[in-house]
Amino acid sequence: MATTTPTGVREAEAHGGSAAPMSHRQIMEALSGLLLGLFVAILSSTIVSNALPTILADIGGGQSAYTWVVTAALLAVTATTPLWGKMSDLVSKKLLIQIALVIYVLGSIIAGFSTNPGMLIACRVLQGVGAGGLSALTQVIMAAMISPRERGRYSGYLGAVFAVATVGGPLVGGVIVDTDWLGWRWCFYVGVPFAIIALIVLQKTLHLPVVKRKVKIDWSGAFFISAAVSLLMIWVSLGGTNYPWMSWQTYVMVPGAFLLGLVFLFVESKASEPIIPLRLFRNKTITLTSLASLFVGVAMFAGTVFLSQYFQLARGKTPTMSGVMTIPLIAGLFISSTVSGQIITRTGRWKGFLVGGGVFLTAGAATLGLLRYDTPYWQVAIYMALLGLGIGMMMQNLVLAVQNQVKPEDLGAASSLVTFFRSLGGAVGVSALGAVLGSRVTSLVSDGLAALGIKGGDGGGIPDVAKLPAPVKGVVESAYGRGIGDVFLYAAPFALIALLLVIFVKEVALKTNSGLQQVANSETAPGGSAGGAEVTMPATSFTKEVAAMTPVAILDDRPVASGAGSGDDGTPVHGIVRITDGTAINHAKVTLISLQGQQLGRSVTGSDGRYLLEAPGAGSYVLIAAADGHQPQASTVLVGDASLSFDVVLSGAGGLAGTVLGAVDNLPVVEAMVVVTDVRGEVLGTGKTGDGGGFAFAELPAGDFTVAVNAPGFRPAALPVEVGGTGATRVEVVLQPGAQVRGVVRAGADRRPLPDAKVVLVDAAGNVAGTTTTGADGAYAFTDLDAGEYSLVASGYPPLATALSVQGRGAEEFDVELNHPEG
Template identity: 70%
Template sequence: MAMTTPSGVRGDGRTEAPERDAHAGDGPPMTHRQIMEALSGLLLGMFVAILSSTIVTNALPRIIGDLGGGQSAYTWVVTAALLSMTATTPLWGKLADLFSKKLLVQIALLIYVAGSVVAGLAQSTEMLIACRVVQGIGVGGLTALSQVIMAAMISPRERGRYSGYLGASFALATVGGPLLGGVITDTDWLGWRWCFYVGVPFALIALVLLQKTLKLPVVRREVRIDWAGAVLISAAVSLLLVWVTFAGDRYAWASWQTYAMVGGALALGAGFLFAEGRASDPIIPLRLFRNRTIALSSAASLFVGVAMFAGTVFFSQYFQLARGLSPTMSGVMTIPMIAGLVLSSTLSGQIITRTGRWKSWLVGGGALVTAGLGLLGTIRYDTEYWQVAVAMAVLGLGLGMMMQNLVLCTQNQVSGADLGAASSVVVFFRSLGGAVGVSALGAVLGTRVTHHAENGLAELGPEGARLGQDAPAAGGILDPATLPEPLRTVMEGAYGHGVADIFLYSAPFALVALVVTVFIKEVALKR
């Protein structure tokens, strides 16, 4: 089926979408009120997407304990959603260049609702992980399409202002999610299953708002979906994540399983590059990476993703397992990080809109993320909370400066025909960094906790040897309240030191992101 509109014809004879913003044309540009009305459902959809990721963070220790899982299951409940989100983001971006963006974002919401409802009924960690995969597919669509739709309505110069609103929605869901999840988990007549149900009404409201307020022209052209590219990149990322999750636990890092999985992932990656080079409509157009800004922004997003997800996933284990706090209080304790993120994302968006300059925010954000993770690498289970709060605030300030602005500077470099693909590429690499980071760091955390627990027991002498027989099995999720006092202190210390190690290991990735942003050439945002 070939559908074309009056548009340019490229040298290879295929039709090309008009290179224009949705507000361009015969009519006047959209007013601020019109844009905000159109964005209302989109922002709510984005809120739902982030809420689904953050609402379970403080509930996970309770969820995994009830379902009988261990540290590996804990990691995979997070990683499964990130994996499917990562693998499908480029596909959603490509579909946005071919079909109705409004219809696609509504489909993404319905997929999210279906995954959420079934996740709330999960009876095992395996079933829950499968449902999280479905949720991730919907969230991948919401995340990618939010950026694409904003870019279709708003010029790059004005987009900084509205990117700040998107960042504020992200921050609200990030702080509200853990708090809401903690309250739900601590409420006996609700329970953790409602962490999955609670986002459904918001998603349905967003669906209605999008239908009423979002009006975008549909540009149709010949439809050719790069299914080979989608399958190959999904398989490559999945195999890589399986390897980093189980290496060092179920088999050695230097083993035949490692060689087979890494070799397989590399072969699938090479196959993906070959398929993209031959595809008429590649899921990730390789020519985009000839643009220095897009290539460097993608690399920076990869390393920022490690820092961003490490900073949100492992805090719940630190506050609940190292400091003995409830899920609700665990959410309250992370407010300094979210406050910093809200402040910096909103302020940077407003200033970038006025000046058209964005690079200083990226470089400054990279420096703050590196510093914040470095400071968090020094915390222990008994560190004064104000010191932890300062480190979290520094991390949040840096993340707020980087996340949306990396997408913004990429969108400023492409034509309308490549807007969806280019936007999704940056989101894809950020999600990939998060997925690989959470998977690998989760595996490392189990090893580090075991190491620190053994050292703590050894320091107790004969009593430590006796208590060691009552210690939780390696890879398990402990409940500190059930342990005798000397053992409880040892295990809390082990988790506090282990999580700090994770932050310290994340800092070099943030430093690499900082170095990469220094080499991005600044191009003033177009009006």
Template identity: 70%
Template structure:
């Protein structure tokens, strides 16, 4: 463990020993359940805002991109831009949480999110919208990472499973509520899709007020605290180059080309420089020594592949229901409820049981099995697949996600000293976001290619005159307006999108299998029952 200087609590007073070194008789009494729930209320509301912003545009995107004159690439980048900035910013938020006021950082993340949302609602073209989504992603990255960190600062690992389940439930509600709300807003003429970005602002403002009144944590400052800006820039550069390459390859340039070589080579160089910088930094963004712990290394890698599965589900279902089955944005959100219901149930139940038993590995492994099965079955999707089949497949996927997401973070937090809690928590979140960003980019590019291929095949089957239409409006990744198409062509487009989205899930299934294999090798360690970092929030000075 890294040696730190004595910490001074905000508001004056003599230096205090770090909490993990404090004598037993100085440890504050554990917080009661009502105290914890009160302290977490604003945090969970902030988490709700973060997830809502990520999902509310999913069902509105087909109409947004169509109105702004975008393509399938633009569609993918509206999602990827937020994931990219969230991924790049997460380790920095986590490190800042180890050095500065966690409460202030949560509030700052909310402010960044609000600014990005307001300007996103004013977007006049896809370029402006994508830029605003980058700002939104920075704020959401902070909220996602800090929610886990703040909770861990108040609650012991043994009790944390219960409250991780509550966070998982909030995640599920926001995930299902976002697409539903986005669909209703998009289908309401006097509102319009721009309100998809405005609607989260009041929730964020309320979260700021509630956080100010309810969250109490001590501000522990280190005299030698330094932010590793070089590491943050290098990891951002590596991730950005990787995602830009994955998104544009096969469209703007070939998968095997000088551009591909330059971008992948640049990502590798940035990655190596990042490793070098972190090995020499006094306070690295991602302490490399964490990966010497087998559990942290395996949980981080598993989170990478879980991220691919998680974000592919929320992004591509909207296109399936709207473009393959002709549903409205509102109905598209309603039809995804089985997946979110599964996530809600499994995250809540697993958290409660883990708190009672202290055993968590079985849940992660079982989640990997269900997630792999769910995605594999979703790989059989076609535009005319019976809905009850789809509902069962989505429920299996949701159950698997709920068992894996929060519990991989819990397993990691159980392995580290309090001083590394923020960095370790953000590492798992970082890899999950990275997996989601790479997955959405690569799978989005794959879907654009497969849809065009299936459209060509479908038109060729209709005869020479239809075959002359080429991609049927999908050339260059264009997103067609189904209502404006004649019946035969519409049938071809719907079939193409149904088959294309099925291919996306089929290619995502191996990532879930890899997450399962990694989880099998994680060694289960008993959850700690001792006081969490800084002890009780009721004695804090913030």
């Protein structure tokens, strides 16, 4: 049983956070630095992808180097994303994202000094470490500040930043590469000023609670997952070019990666703080969305990586024009992510966008498979727009679906889990598809040059198409056009698999509490709108009067006074609203009225519990204080000529909230009946769990209670609960599966039902699990059974004992037939 205390609230306030919902302005201020940091990472990445043909033509390197410059960063992102996510559950999220930004900037600066592909690839690994932190932590921090129901709206802003940075990167990169006095090295330097601004803005605007607990990082798990992914990617990157697919390298690397993966799973199952908690995969939604992200990553990164090569190498465009020509892809992503986010916020429905995104993603990848070097651009634009629409609908909403399913303490690990699988799919996909493209282009160029009577051409390097002779240029463009089209054709089945997976995801209504609110145990029950039971508790007339008062605005978390008495000529009345243990109450409503019932002023306490009112003059007044989760308090105050200090102590009106889960699959139990009784057995409230398995009872007095839960297919459960004086007490009820065995006892040659037959059920240990007598119709039944082996003994004719295996939930039919022994 988990008991709520005000610790989380006090901690949030002490570090600039709040358990109350953040306003739109506060969220946008906090997101400004966050999105600017993400903008820097995406901008630098897209600048490089567009400039790579020029960069590699300068420092040397072929298709393998091109692929590895992209893959190295993706590999680092993939390997470190779970580590960043887990660390965000343990230490300061603000500090972590600042560290990630610094790492990314350092990698970018050093990359600008690269003199060979090896150095550039190493710098890209460093960039990937930082980018992994930025991509994972952005999602985690958004989940901490914003409720799932509202997150769709702000995820649209994130998608817009992604789109602007993606379309701006190639344009800026193209201008830099095409400008002689700048050179390609400025592709890495240009983001540094933006990064510095992002660091400053983050320091000023991002305020989150600092977690105070012992940090324990699963370094063994991080090592083994990195090793497994690295070995797998080395195999797919070099296979088919440096060595045949069926070779000793394959026979070593593939089993080696599989073995390292098994070791990783073993280490995670034993770790106290695993970077990927394996228990998360008990949730069907998390499992399906993670797998879908894996296949989305293949199609997503294929689009952003290989389209740049297509326009430059297959159509002979400059880097600048290459960026301009990818605008339909970015426009589709921008529109779909923004519009879907707004609609999700208004309706709370998100699965339709996942399915629609899967359809568009599959259609876009399949149609891009028709690419050739001379495909009309208007057709290419439509194909790219379809792909962009699919990416925009799926990228953020997959994360949203997972975040809506987990507890606040798992937000970091769960968010990074989706990002990890998306990056893994992108890394492995780009490596494999890049290897296929390199092999395909080499073969096509060789065949094309041979047809022209030119010997020795192998197409192994990244060519400068503009400098090639006309016949050779045509061969190279045709080879790249056809090869890149084939790449998208290979990516289309992966997009289709992602579509099939999201079809089976169950839609759960979005919660209305942010991660910080859930951690601080606000008055909304766990599950919030995701299935909390609507339970009406009796309210006193005084509570109703207080609830009917005009709401008071809350500005900057300071006491706010309003009303007739808030002028310069009044006498100040001030003090602190506390609970019985002395803790100040934030956002308590304090009202001053005359003895005749006229309202004279209102105030709302700040984070220190202080209120401020002004009485019109000396005399007697009534001071009313009320706060969510507490019993209202009314006091008579005598105001003189000087200011009056008067503190108010509110007694708690606790609440009870919780979740009902199944013991076997650990999934929420929907429509379970929950009953709360007091020590005398009187029923105080009843309700049913919603889609998220949640229930809530408000305004229970402090004391001891019994919570009883029953649901079809489960054994009933009851547990004692002690409700505190403040806040909501949280409980988790686990129901064991309850099987039923029923049937009919028959006897005689005509197999007629046998009444009054005694039926005994004995478990495997020899204990009697139940005894019953058949009715007039010969029927018997046993309920609330555990799965296992039993013996069924029926008597009343000659006795008969039969072995019986009970599988689990649901009713199982087992008829018994009694006969005289022969002879």
